[in-house]
Amino acid sequence: MKPFLRLYSVVHALMALLFAGASIALMVIAAHNGWMAMTGGVDTTAGEAVIEAIGLLAAAVVALQISQTITEEEVIRDAHIGAPTRVRRFLSRFMVVIVVAIAVEALVATFKSREKPELMLHAAAMFCAVGVVLAGWGVFIRLNRYAEELEPEAMAEAKKEDAKLE
Numbered sequence: 001m002k003p004f005l006r007l008y009s010v011v012h013a014l015m016a017l018l019f020a021g022a023s024i025a026l027m028v029i030a031a032h033n034g035w036m037a038m039t040g041g042v043d044t045t046a047g048e049a050v051i052e053a054i055g056l057l058a059a060a061v062v063a064l065q066i067s068q069t070i071t072e073e074e075v076i077r078d079a080h081i082g083a084p085t086r087v088r089r090f091l092s093r094f095m096v097v098i099v100v101a102i103a104v105e106a107l108v109a110t111f112k113s114r115e116k117p118e119l120m121l122h123a124a125a126m127f128c129a130v131g132v133v134l135a136g137w138g139v140f141i142r143l144n145r146y147a148e149e150l151e152p153e154a155m156a157e158a159k160k161e162d163a164k165l166e
Contacts, residue, residue, distance in 0.1 A: 012074035019067035023060045030056035044114075051111050058104035065097040088144045095137050103130050 030053040037049030073090055106126035113119040 009075050012070050016067045016070040016075065019063045019070065023063035023067065026056050026060035026063065030054075030060065048111055051108050055104055055108045058101045062097040062101045065093065069093045085148050088141060088148070091140070092137075095133070099130055099133055099137075102126055102133065106130065 033056065034050055034053035037046040037053065040046060040049075069090065073086075103126075106123050106129075109119055109123035109126055113123050
């Protein structure tokens, strides 16, 4: 069974590399778009292009954070996400980047709505989605805390595994 589990680690490592590669590609595209916006003249269109580049950078951060999370949780720690502590920690790391990405996209949509007012509802819906996701995440963390209290050994094991990252 161990060779089979090692295969999972290899696949996770490959996925992490692909996410990191996608992040680098998005950063290059964002830098190119930002540079083109700045050299094309300083006007409202350039500002919108820079905000679009920020949106691409936010997506790059999401991809890079997912890569780091996969590497730390599945390759280095070789943790199996089953204990409440593991689930909370994994989802919390993921949720931070998702909330930031949605908020940045909502900001981009808000600026775009200056030219197309019909997009304002889209931007408002995205900001509402950020609020709903944050509220749901808060409820999850609160309920998960009770589950962690039932399994203190899982928290101790997770802390021991953190030493692998130091």
